[in-house]
Amino acid sequence: MKDNNNNNNGNGNYDKIKHLVEVDDDILAVFIVMSSQIRDLYIAKGAHVDRAYIGSISATLNLNDNNETTAADSEKGTSDIYNLLGELKWVVSEYEKIRILKIIEKDKIVVVLVNSNTQLQHTIDNILGYYYDLDDSPKNLF
Numbered sequence: 154m155k156d157n158n159n160n161n162n163g164n165g166n167y168d169k170i171k172h173l174v175e176v177d178d179d180i181l182a183v184f185i186v187m188s189s190q191i192r193d194l195y196i197a198k199g200a201h202v203d204r205a206y207i208g209s210i211s212a213t214l215n216l217n218d219n220n221e222t223t224a225a226d227s228e229k230g231t232s233d234i235y236n237l238l239g240e241l242k243w244v245v246s247e248y249e250k251i252r253i254l255k256i257i258e259k260d261k262i263v264v265v266l267v268n269s270n271t272q273l274q275h276t277i278d279n280i281l282g283y284y285y286d287l288d289d290s291p292k293n294l295f
Contacts, residue, residue, distance in 0.1 A: 166285075170263060170265060179276050180266070180280070181267065182207060183266070210251075243257060252269045254267060
């Protein structure tokens with residue numbers, strides 16, 4: 154099931170994840186959160202989830218599109234931690250019924266819903282490897 158609000162998102166990495174949803178039975182859905190709204194939702198065929206379920210998950214997790222840095226955090230010194238560690242790139246949340254991968258980018262969060270009864274290495278590692286894979290060939294260093 155495809156439920157796109159914006160077919161021309163210009164994000165090749167998102168398209169890669171969308172392709173994984175089409176071919177991997179363990180990946181239930183993928184969507185982008187921008188400005189606290191769900192965009193570019195793609196639900197796998199045969200997945201027992203719908204847009205209402207996705208909306209409930211998004212609301213429950215209070216997904217937003219910033220890197221969780223607020224003015225209050227800056228006043229508390231949290232910004233120093235971000236300077237030390239760098240930006241948060243992704244988070245995996247494991248629940249009894251579902252696994253959620255959030256890939257955090259500057260202007261959006263890519264959310265991937267995965268069956269919880271799979272091996273972490275076979276799903277999350279594959280998704281992240283595919284998402285961050287460079288399309289350019291490596292340069293010859295010799």
